[in-house]
Amino acid sequence: MKPAKFSYHAPGSVDDAVALLGQLASEDGRILAGGQSLVPTMAFRVAQPGHLIDINGIPSLGTISVAKDRVRIGACVRHAAFEGKTAIPGPTGALLGKVVRNIAHYPIRVRGTFCGSLAHADPSSEWCCTVAALDGQMIARSPRGERVIDATNYFQGVMSTALEADEMLTAVELPLLPADTRCGFQEFSRRPGDFAIAMVLATYRLENGRIADPRIAVGGAEVAPRRIAEAEAALAGQPAEPAAFARAAQAASEAIEPMEDNFNTAAYRRALVMTLAQRALEKAR
Amino acid sequence: MSDKIEITLTVNGVDHRVRVEPRKTLVDVIRDDCGQTGTHIGCEHGVCGACTILLDGEPVRSCLMFAVQAQGLQIRTVEGLQNGETLHPMQQAFMSHHALQCGFCTPGFLMLAVGVLEKRPDIGDEELLEVLSSNLCRCTGYQNIIKAVRSVAADMRAAR
Numbered sequence A: 001m002k003p004a005k006f007s008y009h010a011p012g013s014v015d016d017a018v019a020l021l022g023q024l025a026s027e028d029g030r031i032l033a034g035g036q037s038l039v040p041t042m043a044f045r046v047a048q049p050g051h052l053i054d055i056n057g058i059p060s061l062g063t064i065s066v067a068k069d070r071v072r073i074g075a076c077v078r079h080a081a082f083e084g085k086t087a088i089p090g091p092t093g094a095l096l097g098k099v100v101r102n103i104a105h106y107p108i109r110v111r112g113t114f115c116g117s118l119a120h121a122d123p124s125s126e127w128c129c130t131v132a133a134l135d136g137q138m139i140a141r142s143p144r145g146e147r148v149i150d151a152t153n154y155f156q157g158v159m160s161t162a163l164e165a166d167e168m169l170t171a172v173e174l175p176l177l178p179a180d181t182r183c184g185f186q187e188f189s190r191r192p193g194d195f196a197i198a199m200v201l202a203t204y205r206l207e208n209g210r211i212a213d214p215r216i217a218v219g220g221a222e223v224a225p226r227r228i229a230e231a232e233a234a235l236a237g238q239p240a241e242p243a244a245f246a247r248a249a250q251a252a253s254e255a256i257e258p259m260e261d262n263f264n265t266a267a268y269r270r271a272l273v274m275t276l277a278q279r280a281l282e283k284a285r
Numbered sequence B: 001m002s003d004k005i006e007i008t009l010t011v012n013g014v015d016h017r018v019r020v021e022p023r024k025t026l027v028d029v030i031r032d033d034c035g036q037t038g039t040h041i042g043c044e045h046g047v048c049g050a051c052t053i054l055l056d057g058e059p060v061r062s063c064l065m066f067a068v069q070a071q072g073l074q075i076r077t078v079e080g081l082q083n084g085e086t087l088h089p090m091q092q093a094f095m096s097h098h099a100l101q102c103g104f105c106t107p108g109f110l111m112l113a114v115g116v117l118e119k120r121p122d123i124g125d126e127e128l129l130e131v132l133s134s135n136l137c138r139c140t141g142y143q144n145i146i147k148a149v150r151s152v153a154a155d156m157r158a159a160r
Helices: A014-027 A038-043 A090-100 A106-111 A114-120 A126-134 A229-235 A242-255 A266-284 B026-033 B089-096 B106-119 B125-132 B143-158
Strands: A007-009 A029-032 A051-054 A064-066 A070-074 A137-142 A145-150 A155-157 A168-175 A182-188 A198-207 A210-219 B005-011 B014-020 B052-055 B058-061 B074-076
Touching (some): A014 A137, A090 A126, A126 A182, A126 A210, A229 A242, A242 A266, B005 B026, B026 B052, B052 B106, B106 B125
Antiparallel strands (some): A198 A210, B052 B058
8 A cells, every 4th residue: 555656756846847748748647636536546556657757836727717708727726725715706616615514524625735636536426526517618738739529529437537547637617607506416325435436517508498508427427427418408497396397307318328336326317317317417406 | 965964853842964865755863863752653654644743833744744845844753742731721631531552653643733723723523533543543542532532622612
């Protein structure tokens, strides 16, 4: 249970970090942010990076900045930054504050980072599901320059993303949802703080008593989180009532291709998604 | 390639100048190199919370950090809780409420509870239970730990 040898680098700026990653990616150089996923995998020696580039000493990465319709979350913003009062206004801030309480335990949230969770891309990551639901954008930098990756292109499978080995995720941007957006999040895990077996995030607005702009994203059930178009179609234009929620939940559970593992069958995850979708929608109401 | 890096760690206000490999976790350096063995090592992958310390006042798992990352930060461990011969109120409450049996998880629970109550003396009961679920205890069944922490929280609120 002791990590293998590596060389340690602590750059003082994003430029230096990106340059180092560019040089060291070929020797399995990796970015170290909160370390709450990377360090355990190193303890098990599942990961044995040759170099760690520690970005915790780069002050500019620790900030959340709000522009008129977007919020930008720097690479070292911790999970705990979204608890309690935050600088993020409106339903987006409230939603992030709800979701964060489902992430691991408090001491993990003190260290772990939002962007680290996105870079790690565990299927049961609450932030990955949130970014998929809100169509967030990933800002990636390498010595070749900066690019923006949409959520739909970003998640590619279990712990697999569109990031290249020499690309650093410097920030994630989320839209600020309209003020009348209603949001619900529901996940299930066997014990509080465990990895979720499935989760559903639902948002919508009401126009003349009918559902508008519905978003339903499923995480944890499939290899990667995504919005479920079939479920959203079942909601659009409907009254916000249990019957419509049930039809959307049914559509979500039918549309997914659930993972199977030693504890959870595909049929169980499908049933779970139906229940969670219904509850997330009811919470949003 | 030089294997070891010279760092200074500040543990309970005392500077320890040590030479360590970057791969050495903070908890290993606190115990092996700084000689402060009150912090226990349980699972070594962030699940059990036995190694919880306070880092700049916040409870963190010291097995999920490398010691080289803790330079310049204030580290507090269970050794720093008591004042001379007088136990910290949280330590006293753990004794009074029989909140420990084998004691292996106790340093982690103490630091977790002290860290959270120092920051948030008004924390709600539901949230307090959620925080205490962070750490594993195999003996007590948690009820006496909860009683101990609740009593300190109540005393802190009454004293204000």
